[in-house]
Amino acid sequence: MLRGLYTAASGMNHELKRQDAIANNLANINTAGFKKDDLIGAAFQEELYYAVNRRQVQPIGTAPLGVETDQSYTYFTPGSIITTENPLDLAIIGEGYFVVDNGVNQYLTRNGHFTRNAEGYLATDNGDLVMGVNGAIRLDGPVTISADGEVRVNDQVVDSLLVVTPNDEASLVKEGHSRLLFAGGWTRLDYPVVQQGAYENSNVNTIEEMTKMIAVVRAYESNQKVIAVEDEVMNKIANEIGRV
Secondary structure, eight states: OHHHHHHHHHHHHHHHHHHHHHHHHHHTTTSTTOOOEEEEEEEOOOEEEEEEOSSOEEEEEEEOOOEEEEEEEEOOOOOOEEEOOOTTBEEEOSSOEEEEEOSSOEEEEOOOBOEEOTTSBEEOTTSOEEEETTEEOBOOSOEEEOTTOEEEETTEEEEEBOEEEESOGGGOEEETTTEEEOOSOEEEOSSOOEEETEEEOOOOOHHHHHHHHHHHHHHHHHHHHHHHHHHHHHHHHHHTGGGO
16 A cells, blocks of 8 residues: 555656646746756666465566656757847757857857847857857947858958857756757857847747646646545555454
8 A cells, every 4th residue: 555655656746846847948938049848757666576375486467666757858949030130139040059158168059149248249148158160259340140150240250150069969958048068079060050130939839838737737636636545545444444
């Protein structure tokens, strides 16, 4: 009986964590460059049971011991493109990531909602510098960025945006809402496609997330009912069968 309680309780814990992930996705539906997450569950190691008689031991099957949250999976599919006509907003069409630097680490991001910082450099809302092929990009005048990422200031070429692909996308780790810490290096794209005056929105689908939320709630309630039934059975065993 206690095994049933533990199994149902582990299922409830997993669904609570999934609900938190879904709520975070919905909260960032309008966050530029945000990539949605989902939690993947895995069964605990099953326990093998045997039937024992005077002559032999016979396996009779296995029993599951519950579920645990195995990993958090991030979907890197592109989000929708939002047109703003702001010359500092940039969107990558197709594959690739911008490289940004906060002075300590470099990150990859699809969030192209950029600005000009106090020192005149192209930067993110968090203050990270947007990297070009030759380093941080300084903007001392009107900016034009061509489809291949070439940056012109006052009609003079100053640099090209550094647009890369990670060597191992599975190694990307989210830090914050739209920055991705990477390991294993990256490869520069020779022919990126960049759209000026637009940025990539999150890849969260509201209807899909709400549907998953409903499924999570129902699974949570099902585990609650299992615990209630187990509790009732244990109560009868303790208070009724014991009197017989």
